[in-house]
Amino acid sequence: MTAGQPTPDPVRTATLEAFADTIIPGTKRFPGDRAVAGVVDDAGAVEAGALDLLAHPALGLAEALDGMAGLLNMHAQAYARARQLTLDPAVPAFVALEFDDRTALVQNLTDPSHPEREVWFGAALFCTMAFDSAPHLSTAEALDQGHPGLSVLGFSKPDEDGLWRFPHFSYQRQLADIHPQTTATGSPA
Incomplete structure (x- = not known):
């Protein structure tokens, strides 16, 4: 957090972390972690920087993030009431849901018939993007930090000069010659 930015709301943070963890689950970051359910043994969307x-x-x-978190918690409370689930009042309602219930609620919210589908589908898409492409970071920086999604995908590190080169052609042959006006950095002139 940089100077001048407000302190993040812990309810919003926990709620959106639980949402991101529902999209791409991860391992608990610490023993008492409630937002990350810990249903897998690898890092997920939260560690990949979904909230960033x-x-x-x-x-x-x-x-819009405060409103989204509030709406998600409202939906979680309605979900729990409809199923007669008792939620822990010490954490936000969505965080208090068991992982399977979080998943069922997110499936409902992203269903084509749900009036808020575009909001939740978009949020889920961005959580997925944080994991599989790290668009909030430079690729080289993400790889240097051991970004979990890029690591799982086997994304290779750049050469020493920071450029990516692929000496082995995926089609086992070069498809085209490099354009004569391509610069030394690989950009078109």
Whole structure:
């Protein structure tokens, strides 16, 4: 967090982390972690930076995140009431749901017939993007930090000069010659 930015709301943070963990689950970060359910043994969307991406200025969602978290918790409370589930009042309602219930609720929210589908489908898409492409970081920086999604995908590190080169052609042959006006950095002239 940089100077001048407000302190993140812990309810919003935990709720959106639980949402991201529902999309791409991860391992608990510490023993008492409630937002990350810990249903897998590898890092998931939360460790991949899903919240950083959702709050990134380029997305334009930062102002809406409090409202999204509130709406998600409202849906979680309604879900729990309809199923006569007792939620722990010490954590946000969505966080208090068991992982299978979180999953069922997210499936409902992203169903084509749900009136808020576009909101939740978009949020799920950005959580997935944080994991599989790390658009909120430079690729080289993400790889240096051991980004979990890029590591799982086997994304290779750049050469020493920071450029990616692929000496082995995927089609077992070169498909085209390099354009004569291509610069030394690989950009078109």
